[in-house]
Amino acid sequence: MAWVNAIIQGVLTGGLYALFACGLSLLFGVMKVVNLAHGDLAVVAGYVAIGVITVTHIPVLWSFIIVVPVMAAAGYALQRSLIQRALDRSVLTTLMVTFGLSVVIENGLLQFFTANSRGIGASLGLVQDSFSIGSQIQIAYLLVVIFAVAVVVLLGLQYFLSKSRYGRLIRAVADDQEAAQLAGADYRHVFGIAAALAMGTVALGGIAYGMYSQLDPTTGTDTILLFAFAAVVIGGLGSLWGTLLGGVVLGVAQQVGAQINISYEVLAGYIVFLAVLIIRPQGLTSRRAQS
Amino acid sequence: MTEPATSAPAGDYRAADGTALLEVRDLIVHHGQLRALDGISLRVLAGEVYAIIGANGAGKSTLLRTIAGLHQPTAGTVLLDGEDVTALRPERRARHGIVMVPEGRRLFASLSVEENLKVGAAYARPGPWTIERVYETFDWMRDRRGQRAGQLSGGEQQTVAIGRALVTNPRVLLLDELSLGLAPVIVQRIYGMLPQILATGLTVLLVEQDVSQALRVASRIQCLLEGRTTLEGSPGDVTAEQVEAAYFGLAGTAAPGAASPAPEGSDP
Numbered sequence: 109m110a111w112v113n114a115i116i117q118g119v120l121t122g123g124l125y126a127l128f129a130c131g132l133s134l135l136f137g138v139m140k141v142v143n144l145a146h147g148d149l150a151v152v153a154g155y156v157a158i159g160v161i162t163v164t165h166i167p168v169l170w171s172f173i174i175v176v177p178v179m180a181a182a183g184y185a186l187q188r189s190l191i192q193r194a195l196d197r198s199v200l201t202t203l204m205v206t207f208g209l210s211v212v213i214e215n216g217l218l219q220f221f222t223a224n225s226r227g228i229g230a231s232l233g234l235v236q237d238s239f240s241i242g243s244q245i246q247i248a249y250l251l252v253v254i255f256a257v258a259v260v261v262l263l264g265l266q267y268f269l270s271k272s273r274y275g276r277l278i279r280a281v282a283d284d285q286e287a288a289q290l291a292g293a294d295y296r297h298v299f300g301i302a303a304a305l306a307m308g309t310v311a312l313g314g315i316a317y318g319m320y321s322q323l324d325p326t327t328g329t330d331t332i333l334l335f336a337f338a339a340v341v342i343g344g345l346g347s348l349w350g351t352l353l354g355g356v357v358l359g360v361a362q363q364v365g366a367q368i369n370i371s372y373e374v375l376a377g378y379i380v381f382l383a384v385l386i387i388r389p390q391g392l393t394s395r396r397a398q399s
Numbered sequence: 400m401t402e403p404a405t406s407a408p409a410g411d412y413r414a415a416d417g418t419a420l421l422e423v424r425d426l427i428v429h430h431g432q433l434r435a436l437d438g439i440s441l442r443v444l445a446g447e448v449y450a451i452i453g454a455n456g457a458g459k460s461t462l463l464r465t466i467a468g469l470h471q472p473t474a475g476t477v478l479l480d481g482e483d484v485t486a487l488r489p490e491r492r493a494r495h496g497i498v499m500v501p502e503g504r505r506l507f508a509s510l511s512v513e514e515n516l517k518v519g520a521a522y523a524r525p526g527p528w529t530i531e532r533v534y535e536t537f538d539w540m541r542d543r544r545g546q547r548a549g550q551l552s553g554g555e556q557q558t559v560a561i562g563r564a565l566v567t568n569p570r571v572l573l574l575d576e577l578s579l580g581l582a583p584v585i586v587q588r589i590y591g592m593l594p595q596i597l598a599t600g601l602t603v604l605l606v607e608q609d610v611s612q613a614l615r616v617a618s619r620i621q622c623l624l625e626g627r628t629t630l631e632g633s634p635g636d637v638t639a640e641q642v643e644a645a646y647f648g649l650a651g652t653a654a655p656g657a658a659s660p661a662p663e664g665s666d667p
Contacts, residue, residue, distance in 0.1 A: 273521060276510070280518045283507040290467060290501060292493035292522030292567060 109244040110367060116245060118363035122339075122356030123255030124320060127313035128332050129339035129351035130262060131306030137346035138282045138302045140199050141191060144206040147333030148213040149307060150314030153179045154323040155221060157228055157315045168229035172315055176308045183307025184300040191303070192296055210329060217325035225327075228318035235319050254316045258352060261309055266348055268305070278302050310336075338381040344391025353392055357384075418481055420445040420602050421466070421497070421571045426475035428458075428465050428626075435461040436472070437626040443571065443619075448593065448603045450617035452610050454646060457623040459606040460502055463575050466604070467499040468492040479571070494522050496570030500563075502579060504556040508549030512540060512559055515548050519563035526568025527599045533562040536595060554585035561589070565596065572596070574605035578612060590616055610642060624648045 132146050143149075156178065157171040166174070194205035229235050238248040269275035281288045281298045288295055310332075317323065317332065335358060343354025358377050365376020384391065419442035428436040436458045443449040451459045464470050466477055468489035476485045484492055507515050516530045534541040537558050543551075548559060557577060564572060578586040586609070593616055597603065607613040613620055614634040622630035622645040630637060630645030643649065 273517075276514055276517060277521060279510055280507040280514075283509050284505050286469065286489075287501060287505040287507065288518065289469070289489040290493055290499050290505075291519045291563060292490050292498075293518065294488070294490045 109242065111364070113245045114363040114367040115360055116247060117251070118360030119356050120247070120251040120255045121359035121363065122352060122354075123251070123258035124313065124316055125335050125339045125355030125358055126258040126352040127254070127261065127309060127316055128336035129343070129355055130265060130348060131308075131310040131313075132333075132336045133340045133343075133346060133348065133351050134265070134302055134309075135306045136340070138278055139195065139299050141195065141202045142206070143191075143306070144203060144333065145209040145213060145328075146206075146306075146310055146336060147331070148210045148217075148328030149179070149183075150310040150317065150332045151217065151323050151325065151328040152213060153307075153311035153314035154228060154318040155217065155226075156311075157318065158226055161228070168232055168319075169234070171228075172312060175315060176311050179311035180304040180308035184304040186307075187300045187303035188296060192299065195299075210333075214325050214328065221325065223324060225322040225324035226318070227322045228315060230319075232319075250319055254320065257312060257316065258355075261312065262348055262352055265305065265309070269348070274298070274301050335377075338377060341391060342381060342384045344394030347391065347393045350391055350393035357392070419443055419478075420480055421604060422478040422481075423462075423466060424476045424478070426462070426465060426477070427473045428461055428470055428475075429473050430461070435626055436465065439475075439623070439626070439628060441621055441628075441631075443602060443604050445602050446597065446600070447618040448597065448605065448616055450613035450620045451604070451606045451623060452608070452613045452620055452642075452646065453623035455608070456625075458626040459608075459623055460575055461626075462623070463499060463573050463604070463606050464501075467497060467573055469499075490522070493567060493569075494524065496524055496568070497573065498564045498567045498569035498571070499573035499575060500557075500560050500577070502575040504553070504560045506548040506551075506556050506560055506563070508547065510548055511545050512548055512551070513544035515559055515563050516544075516566055519566040523566055524568040524570075528565045528568050530566055533565060536592070537562060553581050554589065557581060557585075557589055558592075561592075561596075565601075569601060571602045571604060574603060576606055576608060578607065578609045586612065610646065614642070622646055 128147070128150065132143060135141050135143050153175055157175045160166065160171050160174050161168055190205060190209065191202055194201040234253065235250050238246050240246050269278060277288065277293050277298045278301065280291075281293065281295045285295045288298070313332065314323070317327070338358050339351050339354035341354070342357050343350030343352070357380060361380040362373045362377040366373035368376075421443040423439060423441045426436050426439045427434065439458070439462055441449070451462060453459050461470060465472055468487060468491070472485065476483055478484065479495055479497055484495060484497065487495065507518060510518070513530070516533060520530060534544070539555075540559065540562065548556060551559065577589055581589070590612060593603070605613070605617070617634055619633050620631070620637070621628055622642065624645065625648070629648065630641055
């Protein structure tokens with residue numbers, strides 16, 4: 109039964125990892141940019157949520173209504189200013205620029221908010237409560253909610269990308285930037301919209317992680333970015349549902365590893381990550397092995 | 400270096416016959432150190448089919464891409480209906496009505512046929528062309544509108560690429576090497592659609608390596624060689640020898656410099 113429990117916990121954690129990963133995957137798929145500040149921006153979203161809750165006293169769960177649009181707008185602005193300029197030079201420059209951004213954000217957070225870790229809504233029933241199945245399986249309501257949110261976010265993203273005008277433009281620009289320009293589409297604006305989506309989703313991830321665990325200035329790179337990477341690679345680059353599958357595989361590997369020995373939790377996740385890289389480098393879902 | 404001087408008046412002699420819809424003045428374009436275009440001028444009148452011919456590396460595609468805004472010229476101007484568009488980005492030019500069907504089709508391979516057309520229609524100017532009209536013109540396309548563009552044959556892709564350009568309702572349609580990589584029968588069929596397209600009030604500037612094809616459809620031709628104009632005139636006025644000399648840059652029968660004044664003199 110303990111193993112079943114580990115697997116259930118792992119699957120549910122996969123939803124959280126999918127929230128971390130889907131924005132990273134989207135940006136890579138559309139403009140071949142690996143945003144090394146992705147995790148730090150999630151942490152910023154968490155801190156913004158804490159600030160918003162403290163200042164406005166809105167219910168914790170509703171903070172995302174303010175935080176997600178704010179972060180999405182910041183994502184658009186960041187793309188149109190810093191990242192686009194880096195991209196105009198070369199894709200490699202974006203690695204250095206986003207790495208620099210990551211360092212700046214982490215140190216900025218340390219400077220202004222100290223190294224103390226902070227949780228979001230730690231006193232909420234939703235965050236504390238769980239329900240039991242049998243005697244050994246105990247499931248936190250929060251994880252179920254986060255998983256559901258991840259599924260809704262992925263469904264929404266998929267619908268947006270496949271049906272909406274801008275979703276179509278995002279896919280067109282990903283296929284052929286120049287041809288999209290010739291059709292009148294400004295790819296910089298389209299990139300900005302993709303970045304806004306990525307930032308909005310990872311903002312949800314940051315808030316969710318703040319409720320699930322705790323945020324500190326370095327959580328962005330040492331947890332969120334790494335897990336997002338692992339989930340994207342396991343699931344398959346550029347695949348939306350692959351990020352959920354990758355997140356679930358990563359989560360299950362971690363929980364099963366922890367079941368064997370608590371110190372194996374993180375290690376087990378990365379062993380699966382490496383195994384996928386060796387055996388199936390295009391990821392589990394990717395059909396386009398060559399890309 | 401005296402050649403550009405002799406070809407420059409080529410732009411002037413037709414200045415009398417109304418304003419050109421598309422005008423290029425003394426265009427100089429560099430690819431790194433290489434001077435790909437060296438003082439090219441042309442005037443395309445509304446409703447005509449203007450063909451640029453020339454061998455590989457003559458600068459034809461560079462000229463078209465510069466007019467579309469994909470290359471920034473070192474010097475010179477591009478005017479649409481008298482308005483200077485040289486500083487505009489390619490997407491802005493497209494919305495002003497200069498739309499190019501790029502070499503190699505360049506469809507959005509993972510999008511369906513209909514989605515490709517919808518991307519074309521996203522920033523369309525008002526005009527006669529709609530997705531529905533494209534389906535009426537190319538009737539096979541409606542049945543296969545859900546198919547991924549990447550799965551179509553070369554000729555079908557070329558047709559969709561033209562359709563995608565048409566739904567933007569361009570004023571000037573730039574066609575870059577339509578015949579490239581296609582069977583002659585398919586090329587014939589695609590060029591056969593041109594009158595139907597022109598009937599909706601479009602102006603066409605095309606680049607073609609296949610000279611006989613260009614001579615058949617064009618109302619004016621201009622031959623480039625190593626970035627310079629070597630011949631200019633209407634297909635009826637130029638002889639096969641002149642075209643050959645201009646195309647290959649043959650000295651003797653007609654030097655590039657000597658070839659260009661001949662049709663100009665006979666034109667008015």
